[in-house]
Every structure is written in structure tokens, then in C-alpha cells.
Amino acid sequence: xxxxxxxxxxxxxxxxxxxxxxxxxxxxxxxxxxxxxxxxxxxxxxxxxxxxxxxxxxxxxxxxxxxxxxxxxxxxxxxxxxxxxxxxxxxxxxxxxxxxxxxxxxxxxxxxxxxxxxxxxxxxxxxxxxxxxxxxxxxxxxxxxxxxxxxxxxxxxxxxxxxxxxxxxxxxxxxxxxxxxxxxxxxxxxxxxxxxxxxxxxxxxxxxxxxxxxxxxxxxxxxxxxxxxxxxx
Amino acid sequence: xxxxxxxxxxxxxxxxxxxxxxxxxxxxxxxxxxxxxxxxxxxxxxxxxxxxxxxxxxxxxxxxxxxxxxxxxxxxxxxxxxxxxxxxxxxxxxxxxxxxxxxxxxxxxxxxxxxxxxxxxxxxxxxxxxxxxxxxxxxxxxxxxxxxxxxxxxxxxxxxxxxxxxxxxxxxxxxxxxxxxxxxxxxxxxxxxxxxxxxxxxxxxxxxxxxxxxxxxxxxxxxxxxxxxxxxxxxxxxxxxxxxxxxxxxxxxxxxxxxxxxxxxxxxxxxxxxxxxxxxxxxxxxxxxxxxxxxxxxxxxxxxxxxxxxxxxxxxxxxxxxxxxxxxxxxxxxxxxxxxxxxxxxxxxxx
Numbered sequence: 001x002x003x004x005x006x007x008x009x010x011x012x013x014x015x016x017x018x019x020x021x022x023x024x025x026x027x028x029x030x031x032x033x034x035x036x037x038x039x040x041x042x043x044x045x046x047x048x049x050x051x052x053x054x055x056x057x058x059x060x061x062x063x064x065x066x067x068x069x070x071x072x073x074x075x076x077x078x079x080x081x082x083x084x085x086x087x088x089x090x091x092x093x094x095x096x097x098x099x100x101x102x103x104x105x106x107x108x109x110x111x112x113x114x115x116x117x118x119x120x121x122x123x124x125x126x127x128x129x130x131x132x133x134x135x136x137x138x139x140x141x142x143x144x145x146x147x148x149x150x151x152x153x154x155x156x157x158x159x160x161x162x163x164x165x166x167x168x169x170x171x172x173x174x175x176x177x178x179x180x181x182x183x184x185x186x187x188x189x190x191x192x193x194x195x196x197x198x199x200x201x202x203x204x205x206x207x208x209x210x211x212x213x214x215x216x217x218x219x220x221x222x223x224x225x226x227x228x229x230x231x232x233x
Numbered sequence: 234x235x236x237x238x239x240x241x242x243x244x245x246x247x248x249x250x251x252x253x254x255x256x257x258x259x260x261x262x263x264x265x266x267x268x269x270x271x272x273x274x275x276x277x278x279x280x281x282x283x284x285x286x287x288x289x290x291x292x293x294x295x296x297x298x299x300x301x302x303x304x305x306x307x308x309x310x311x312x313x314x315x316x317x318x319x320x321x322x323x324x325x326x327x328x329x330x331x332x333x334x335x336x337x338x339x340x341x342x343x344x345x346x347x348x349x350x351x352x353x354x355x356x357x358x359x360x361x362x363x364x365x366x367x368x369x370x371x372x373x374x375x376x377x378x379x380x381x382x383x384x385x386x387x388x389x390x391x392x393x394x395x396x397x398x399x400x401x402x403x404x405x406x407x408x409x410x411x412x413x414x415x416x417x418x419x420x421x422x423x424x425x426x427x428x429x430x431x432x433x434x435x436x437x438x439x440x441x442x443x444x445x446x447x448x449x450x451x452x453x454x455x456x457x458x459x460x461x462x463x464x465x466x467x468x469x470x471x472x473x474x475x476x477x478x479x480x481x482x483x484x485x486x487x488x489x490x491x492x493x494x495x496x497x498x499x500x501x502x503x504x505x506x507x508x509x510x511x512x513x514x515x516x517x518x519x520x521x522x523x524x525x526x527x528x529x530x531x532x533x534x535x536x537x538x539x540x541x542x543x544x545x546x547x548x549x550x551x552x553x554x555x556x557x558x559x560x561x562x563x564x565x566x567x568x569x570x571x572x573x574x575x576x577x578x579x580x581x582x583x584x
Contacts, residue, residue: 001262001263002260002261002262002263003260003261003262003263003266006459008266009462009463009466010462012466013462013465013466016306020307023303029303032296032299032300032303032304033300033303033304036394036397036398037304037394040303040304040307041303043307044303044306044307044310047307047310047311047314048307048310051310051458051461051462051465054454054457054458054461055458055459055461055462057454057455057458058454058455058456058458058459061452061455062455068260068261069260069261069266070256070257070258070259070260070261071255071256071257071259071260071261072256072257074261074266074269076466076467076470077466077470078269078273079470079473079474080466080469080470080473081273082473082477083298083299083302083303083473083476085273085276085277085280086286086295086298086299087295087299088277088281089277089280089281089285089286089291089295090286090287090292090295090296090299093286093287093292093295093296094296095292095293095296096289096292096293097289098289098290098292098293099289099293099296102293102483102484174396174397174524175304175394175395175396175397175521175524176300176301176303176304176521177296177297177300178297178300178301178304178479178480178483178521178522178524178525179524179525179527181527
């Protein structure tokens, strides 16, 4: 007995519909998408589910024998299942120091100008990095030596930091994590192990072109539920 | 597995062609399909248990790969919806207005018609062939075929979303629409004096649309659902392939090499055009992959976005089945210089 291609197609479609519904209901889509593209998940879940129902209705109404599944089409359907298998392989993973080393230093986002933080002490990784090269932004945001900041990030192991410092960073996302860019700030002192999540409290000092945090307190913490920050303009 | 009938002339064909033909026509039995599915699930479980995705490189690859697919698939679905609606509900003669325009207006008019015709590049090829065969100026048919996958609203909205909206998204949308329109019209004019018989490959059947739309004789809602699912699954596998290659490039290639290539104006445009050709992405979702090439200049990303829907590996196959063999050469000869120059102009304008 050969396989009716319509059943195989409907099955592949149904698997994707279930996946999108799962992403939507569990709220885990933020591990893949930025805040401004989150709407894609409920949209995909609803439309895929409707497509499955319509296709199923068409299959039940059709009395004719359908096309048979060929090797070529079967391989295409299995290819469509590969991303779902990939999700199963990295269910709770997030980008870390390896990706940070390859994705530069946030240069993608540094040319943009986000709104200044409401309070200088709320300065984020991106605010501090922009303030290093933009004196007007730094003045407007109140980012200057002596400012007390609190930063939550992971240790990158970056070599491009002033001597005697190590870098912690966060990934900023515009649409999805394919465009994620790590933005880091140097911390004075000895580096903990790579990919360790820490909270650093301390004051900003200037070392050459870079702002460096002189820590008054460093605390190891678990990775946050949302490891990425959204890039907004 | 069962082998469906092979054409008699293929008995003399080279072994490779026979293998390809067998790949396309050999049907899969329920037993084999069940075993393949079981093997797929088993491999996933074993790979997960062995922690194959936990290394930093593998983890980065898998995360980027899945995020591109998750973001792109709903847009593929929208494209499939529009394509199915056109195939099932649009009357046959509704595009005939193009052939009634004055000659000088036909090509730009046909290119502009792409704004209102949301089809993928696979779908626009048979539409163009039909237009030309019915007496439309061949250049107009070509201009329409090249413009619609770049200019249609779904593509422009997905481009805007992929580039985060606001000023940057608007710049890419305007750049893509303008350069796509100019390129489509220019290529159309390059084919303006060609006779339909010289351009089209004589083919009695509608074989050029590679996907199987199945039950064409069914009632409209059933035909609509069939078109929708076939188009979605057909295009979805190319997105999976493209996302995999894109993620691989980001993980395997040293960041410094990609950055160096991305900084050189003309080379970066040509490099991303070559990448677009290889990836063969659907225009409704390619902006998400273009936006992920953050180390390349915006001009090079624009070249990727305009060139990909005009020429890629899967389109070359469709073009070869629809047009004479010289078509692709002339298309590339006209399109590549225009896109490179256009990307440089865009780069200068947005900097």
C-alpha cells in the first residue's frame, strides 16, 4: 500500500500548527523572536490551524483517489520537520559567549539612537556603549564617570577590553535571534567562567575610549527567563 | 516502494537522468514511510540524549536556524494564501488589461502591476508565460514576472517587519521597491523586440510550475485548501534549506572574514547576490535572512533582496522549462549591473 500524499501533507501541516500553538500557549516564543515580532506566533498558530481544518475538510469531501507520496515529496516533508527536531535538541538554550565572539560588539545597533534612559542609573548595556562614542547622548542620558549602575549579563571572554577587566554582555534582538548582537561592558577585576550570569553593581570610570564598571558587588545568578533584550528606537 | 511508469525515451537516457526520474516518480509504501518517520523520531531522541546540540557552535547554529524558520513560515503561509486565492478565485481574463495598453506603457505598467499581485516567484513564471502566450508584449510579461515577487504588498510588509520598521524598515522597503521596479522594467525592455515564439519554449502542458496542486477539479474551497497546502509545503522546504545555510554561514565562517567581505562595496553586493542565488529563498521571507547579515552593508543587503527573486537555483530550473536557453544569460547580463549600481546609490543615500 502506498501513502496518500494528502495525508502526509496534512500531517506535516498539523505538526507545525501544533508547534505554533504550543509556542503561543507556553509563552516560549520569546526565546526565538523579539518583542516586535511576537505577533507572528499567534498569527501562525491560528492560520495554520485553519489551514489544517480546511485541508482536512477537502480531504474528507474528495471521493477521488489522491496523488501518491513520492520519494521527492517525502524528503521535502521530512525537511520541514527538521526545525522541530532542532528545537527539541535545544529546548532551553540561549545564545552565549560563542555567539557573542562571532557577532561583533553590537555595531549593528550602535548607529541607532534609542531614547535616553528615564534615570541615569537605569542605563543599559546599549546606553553605555553608545555613550562611549556620542558625547551628546552621554550628556542627555547623564552617563558619566562616577555614575552608579547595576547590570545583569553573562561573561563573554572577549579579548577586546581594557587590561585588568573582563566583559559581561547581553544580546539585543530586533526581529529574531538571527539578528542578535551582543553588547558588552567591561568590568574591572578577574573574570569568572565564561557564560556565567552575574549581576554587577558599581560605578563607571573611563579607561581610554571605554566606560568600565568598578564593581562594589558581583553576584552570581541564574540565567534570566528572558535572556535577550529587545532593541527599540 | 512502487515504481510508476517511466517514459520509454528515458531507457536511453544517462543513468543520472534515470535516477532523477526515479527520485521524482517512485512512490513510498506505508511501511517504508512509517519506518522513515520512526527513524527520524529515534534519531532526534538519541541526538537529544547524547547532547549533540549542547556544544556552543551547534547550539548557536540550531538557535539561529530555528528562529529564522519560525519567523519566516507564517509569511510563507500568507503568500500561499494569496497565491491560492488568485489561482482559484481570480477570473482567467482579469490580467488582460496589460495587453490593451499602448506599447510604451506596457512594460512599466506590467511591472507596476506587480504591486497588486501577491505571488511567489514560482507562481509568477507560469502567469508571465500565459500572458505572453495570449499576446502580451513579451517584455511586459517578463517585467511583470520579475516585479511581482519583489513589489507585492506581502513582500514589502515582510521587508518592513524584518528590518524592524521605523526609518530603517522604510528605507529598505523604498529601496527594494524602487530598485526592483527599475530592474524589472529594464530587463523587460531588453526583451521588448523578441517574438513570443523565440522566447517561449514550446510546451503543451503546464509543467513549469513544479509544485503539485493536486485535485484541480474539486470544488473551489477544496481546490483552495489544496493550493494553499501545496504551496506552503513546497516553499517551506526551501526556507528550511535557506535558514540552515544562513545559520551555517553565521556559525562556520569567521566573523572577521565575513565582516571584511561585507565592508567592500561592490564585492559585498556581488557576494550576497551569489548567496541569494544559492539559497533560493522565497521573496516573502528572504528579508529576515538578509537582515541577519549584519556585517554586510545595507546596499549589499538590498542587492540580496532584489536579485534573489529574479534569479536563483530553483528559478533557473523553472526558467529553463519555460523560456529558451539564452533567456537566463540575457536576464543576468542586464540585471546584475543595474542591481550593483543601484545598491551603491542606495548605500550612499542611507549613509
